[in-house]
Amino acid sequence: MTGRRAGSADLPLHGGRVPAWLGERMTRLGAVIIQAILIEYGRDEVLRRLAHPFWFQSFGAVMGMDWHSSGITTSVIGALKRGLTPLSPEIGIHVCGGRGKQSRRTPDELVAIGERVGIDGAALATASRLVAKVDSAALQDGFDLYLHGFIVTDDGHWVVVQQGMNGERGQARRYHWLSEGLQSFVDAPHAAIDGVDQGMIVNLTDRRAERSRRRQLDLLADLGPDGIGRELGRLEPPAAKPPASQLALPHLIMPGHHDVRPEDIVAHRLHGNLKAAAEAGPKDFSELLLVPGIGARTVRALAQVAEVVHGTPYRFSDPARFAVAHGGKDRHPFPVPLKVYDRTITVIKAAVRKAGLGHSDELAAIKRLDQQSRRLERLVSGPSVEAVFAEERSRSHEYGGHSVFGPEPPPGDAGNRMSQN
Template structure:
């Protein structure tokens, strides 16, 4: 059965990703993809990218605004920069992007096809069809402006594209997966992210097959001049179709408009499990991680969430906001990005992946155990409220290289300078 993998409705945010964060997103995104491919294979990476909840969590753990439309643009851009140099090794190619880059996708696919040996022309056609379906066959008030096409050497692919509704200040993300795809016009999507906003014309719905056939018949038999006279006959059928509402629900992520991270956005028992695994288990049970220079308890806590992105099942990503507690957010929500922790996370992941390529799995195995320990602990541990966790992060942000789009994070008012603390 063909399927659209899912979708997401997101507040529409402007602005650009600062270079200091974009460079780190590129490195962390690439090494996380390497770890997933190492453990589970390329097809599993595509399945995850096609899942709207995982995709949002992936962007949040990399320090982007946890709920906004910017995650889509920044993640596709980071993967294109980070995976392109690894395309020969991984057999994964990222094409397209935002605006003018999206229109270059067919040409990129044809060029890659010539180089690696797949049918680039056929994939270019698929790219155009996917864009046409979400801009013409599905008329939901969102105009496409981003098209990311990720393809493997064996021609399997995932598409992540996004449209905007400027009047409502909202964006909608559409996910497609080639696995099992038999038709581009009959229930093809893996997912569409977005809120219900009135009537939507969706000619890709399976129940619209009669409508699609009827439109072709009308054009052939009547011509455009007489079609308008047939319009009245459509309304009774449309009324009947509304009564038939049985349709399988795709994963649908709807992000709130509020910028701050609230307890209602997070499954707190999972967060407490992440924290407890780092505090209680990291120093004693995971010496392989702690041998990496500079790694402390705060980095192990971030690694617990990074490990979940690598190993977690789809049901684990129902609260993407939780993953912003790993490396904060560029806009200071939930707290400034702790650059020292971020850089240590990248160093640990790069070390683990590099050693795994040589057959030394100790560090990657330690991360997998850390994820498993967090899941076991969350069944019974309790912990502080979210506001207390966030307040603690702000208190130590200046010590961890905290940074946001507003600049480096200063010490809290009344805090002693580090020199005075040491001398005291």
């Protein structure tokens, strides 16, 4: 891959913090999903997934974060750093950086990792600084960087996920870099850029800007900084020109509305998930995985986690669908079902642990669940998206539903429910 751009997305800016009860679970589920991908496909595939903007958004949604907001980036990077750091000596994947002050510590973290595992940490630190400079200076698109996550393997391969914000527009843009095949930091280096379309921007990293970059260096050599300033002062404002054509890119457009609507979900894929979970059967599945208490609702969540582990890129065009696994912290599409969430973690963790001991039957069963979803979605229909959400909300208290408003009250407790909306 040489400077492949994987697309862009409109990410609404959302404030607030991830509650501790969700952050702790995101840490555990995120780490175990990465371990499953590592076992099945290897370290480089983990990096490729993180460099894919559609997969990244779906990954955050399946962990119970707001399905469309900028907060997914911060929370996913934070969860992976907390969850994978204790495992890094074993799995050879290291998560550095983060938001604000943490981002500025990234070069020092990379140098320390290099000394510890025997890779060129200084070169990695330089790469980190260059990546940040390119997306803050060479690419002038109206977004100020505030988050920088650098994930590196013991082989020295890496991915960067960083994000900028445009406060006036209430939008965020996420940028993905992948070291695989990277030949230049300034000539079309991005694996992906996620964010709202801003129209005409200054992008000096585009291959078509190579002549401009070269001429800027010539001007600096000929005139010096003061001479360039004088020449700029003599220039008249240019006449308006139509924008140059842009290279066609796939765009992940995350809408401004907070609620999940039917049009945000590819229904036949959801029906495949639901039907595959029903056919697997809670009795058969719990016997296979030797985990007591696994019911039909948990198997439904496992079907979507299985897709995050095994799905191909086109499967992630509707990240909202993955919020059906564990809901969202703001009750969209429904409160986070903590009992289901905890059982999902238990099942995947047991499967990963046994696979590490050479017994892969459980991980194979999860893979079959994903394969069954894809086979059935072409053949079956199912309840409407609204009906799925309504059932989930009606049983939320039973599932241990939680949101930023607190525990979900029992059905019929109208007073409490009104206070939570």
